[in-house]
Amino acid sequence: MSKGDADRANVSRRGLFGAAAALAAVGASLGTGALAALPEAQAPAAGGAEPFWGAHQGGIVTPAQLHTYFAAFDLVASKREQVVELLQRWTAAAAQRSAGQPVQAAGYDADAPAADAGDLVGLPPSRLTVTFGFGPGLFSKDGVDRYGLAARRPAALVDLPVFPGDQLVEAKTGGDLSVQACADDPQVAFHAVRELARLAYDIAEIRWVQSGFVAGFGKETPRNLMGFKDGTNNPSVDDPAAMNAVVWVGDEGPGWMRGGSYVVFRRSRIFLEHWDRMKVGFQEQTVGRQKHSGAPLGQASEHDAPDLAATDADGNPVIPENSHVRLAIAETNDGAKILRRAYSYNDGVNFTAERWPPWKQGMEFDAGLLFVCYQRDPHTGFIKIFERMARFDMMNQFITNTGSALFACPGGVAKGEFIGQSLFDTV
Amino acid sequence: MSKGDADRANVSRRGLFGAAAALAAVGASLGTGALAALPEAQAPAAGGAEPFWGAHQGGIVTPAQLHTYFAAFDLVASKREQVVELLQRWTAAAAQRSAGQPVQAAGYDADAPAADAGDLVGLPPSRLTVTFGFGPGLFSKDGVDRYGLAARRPAALVDLPVFPGDQLVEAKTGGDLSVQACADDPQVAFHAVRELARLAYDIAEIRWVQSGFVAGFGKETPRNLMGFKDGTNNPSVDDPAAMNAVVWVGDEGPGWMRGGSYVVFRRSRIFLEHWDRMKVGFQEQTVGRQKHSGAPLGQASEHDAPDLAATDADGNPVIPENSHVRLAIAETNDGAKILRRAYSYNDGVNFTAERWPPWKQGMEFDAGLLFVCYQRDPHTGFIKIFERMARFDMMNQFITNTGSALFACPGGVAKGEFIGQSLFDTV
Secondary structure (H helix, E strand, O other): OOHHHHHHHHHHHHHHHHHHHHHHHHHHHHHHHHHOOOOOOOOOOOOOOOOOOOOOOOOOOOOOOOEEEEEEEEEOOOOHHHHHHHHHHHHHHHHHHHOOOOOOOOOOOOOOEOOOOOOOOOOOOOOOEEEEEEOHHHHOEOOEOOOOOHHHOOOOOOOOOOOOOOOOOHHHEOOOEEEEEEEOOHHHHHHHHHHHHHHOOOOEEEEEEEEEEOOOOOOOOOEOOOOOEOOOOOOOOOOHHHHHHHOOOOOOOOHHHOOOEEEEEEEEEEOHHHHOOOEHHHHHHHHOEOOOOOOEOOOOOOOOOOOOOOEOOOOOEOOOOOOHHHHHOHHHOOOOOOEEOOEEEEEEEEEEEOOOOOOOEEEEEEEEEEEEEEEOOOOOOHHHHHHHHHHHOHHHHHEEEEEEEEEEEOOOOOOOOOOOHHHHOOO | OOHHHHHHHHHHHHHHHHHHHHHHHHHHHHHHOOOOOOOOOOOOOOOOOOOOOOOOOOOOOOOOOOEEEEEEEEEOOOOHHHHHHHHHHHHHHHHHHHOOOOOOOOOOOOOOEOOOOOOOOOOOOOOOEEEEEEOHHHHOEOOEOOOOOHHHOOOOOOOOOOOOOEOOOHHHEOOOEEEEEEEOOHHHHHHHHHHHHHHOOOOEEEEEEEEEEOOOOOOOOOEOOOOOEOOOOOOOOOOHHHHHHHOOOOOOOOHHHOOOEEEEEEEEEEOHHHHOOOEHHHHHHHHOEOOOOOOEOOOOOOOOOOOOOOEOOOOOEOOOOOOHHHHHOHHHOOOOOOEEOOEEEEEEEEEEEOOOOOOOEEEEEEEEEEEEEEEOOOOOOHHHHHHHHHHHOHHHHHEEEEEEEEEEEOOOOOOOOOOOHHHHOOO
16 A cells, blocks of 8 residues: 555545445434434444543543443563653654554554554544553552552542452452443454553553443333343433532542542442242342332432332331442432443353352353543542441342442543643653 | 333434434445445445345355354254244344344233343344254254254265364264354344343253354455465355356255255364464465465466466476365365355463474463355265365464364245244155
């Protein structure tokens, strides 16, 4: 391919994105008319670009894309400058790719390895976001202050406690850096991590990854694999005051975390084979909501507030004491809230020896919830809420947490800077 | 929920599907106009229903859906009647679900386990197809004729040979029955297998599963994870004569296979880390096609016929002797053709010790191709083509086949019958 061909290819690519934008406009105008009248029907899949630069990182209050590919990296570099170089490369690549451009717009050269794997040629940006996080190991590891950052570890970046029922697998837990790619196309999400991993050779290595998905293209609250709507009671990402209160780090700092957030990752395997054998009424008692409508028990509609004081004729609570919704809700947690951004995961089957009668041994689904939540401080967010749920939630009998991690996600990036830059400023 | 509520829910569900059908019509009319003018742009995701009943099973010449969930089952039943009962249940459930209905339209009962997991409520059919196959173990296993069917095993249902380079994992290989669910939503595809597995308790157990996806919503030939277009040279599913010649079993029978096909499944791990480090020119020599355009080497456009006789100034073939396209094409295989219906798969990372310098040890992507192809007879289809490719294809250095299976997919089902029914007729 000559230079002229490459130029023509670029022109054609620009033409494509123009055409895609025009199509998106058609979809948008449909959306206000025909689609809006069909709230449960399938909306056209979105393909546009999400902004990369800004006060906050993308992928946190961005409306959830259909697919995610979450990766944790271990740093193997010995020098602080290498970490800086990596974050510079990652920032540039994530910005390019979020805009639907190849990771390095180097053109076509048959005599060199491609800077980009090329598997997205012809595809729209698919609403890709890339969200970066810093784990405890960036600041110090095994007692060693590798990069001179130990004194800068934020108090909020705790080591998560071991919760009752945790059965954490090392290969799905922890990490020095995190990269969460989200997009409406699974290949677009994977591609972002694949390219960032290439840019990390000799500096950081993949520790674990986890892909996830949500069902449906509509505006309904999506259902997770338990068959219940998931995320009904989430604070609204369209409410900046709520996001400031719940999600974004403020003046409590440190400065590089202002406008950032803390992400908790939990890989929660659900024993679907057992859940599916439960009576629907029992499932509803467990969740504290009606299965089909999503309404809190005793209420009529999904978005009705749960009435925690309501009792039945015998004086028993309508929403059981150890139901999921009662234990999760802010009212029973001194007002604590988090922003959930969960996906389902589906990792096939593996051999499982069950823990109770009939003690079946065989292949069971390794599927469940890729729980992801954002908060201003995990002490007052996830840890506050989950330490009680881990002990009392009726749902626990169907769930095993096999992976866990906490990362500090810096504030957004201004053009010309790199992610987390002010953490590396010399004082 | 009262009976009245359930009736209202059913009415509302019918209303929903009516609305979805109206929307699909809007999409279809767009497709002939605005979308057709934008061949590379993203088309609205399809949500309609694919037919279940008919002369052929769905999911074979059906235009590929975006997601698949492939499952192999081992039969544990001792009696032929149990196998028949299973196939009756599976047929009914697959027909219901393909139409977007719950697996068993039993209504809502709090005092019983749900007949359907409920996680698809509010979602359209998403073009679900369910394709059933019979493996060698249905006919006899370990020398035992469990169900009186040994004499009926078709000659075409061979034990696949061991190919050079195979590194087959038992947990991804073989099986007595296969169920391939395909849909435009990963949760819809998984749901089908989950429900069929529940209906199989005590009769058949899951042996292995594999999920897969294709990128993009457009009309372009999708690119696989190697960054090349995949499926360019496929026979057209819109050409009934070609499908009769290549895919559908004809008078050679047996009767229950007439209108059916044989499916070969191969789980081909691609060492993406190595592939990504290769020069683009070398990648193109390996495939025999240009990376960006998809054109055969020496040609201008994707759908130009490869010129196998063309030589360069030195007399060397333009399309290398051991390139993928030369070894795969009908012209070098005595006219042998198959219908490819491949997906990419992405199973995260696992610990890998590499086989050659620099002998890196660490986490590498367990991702690649879920190769699925259909043919009238595997002797003259996949085996004929692949036994040469397994030895000579340049691409093999990047690929390890870790799973393999062959199933006989019976002809389609008429209403009131069950899949493969005439196999079980007494003579």
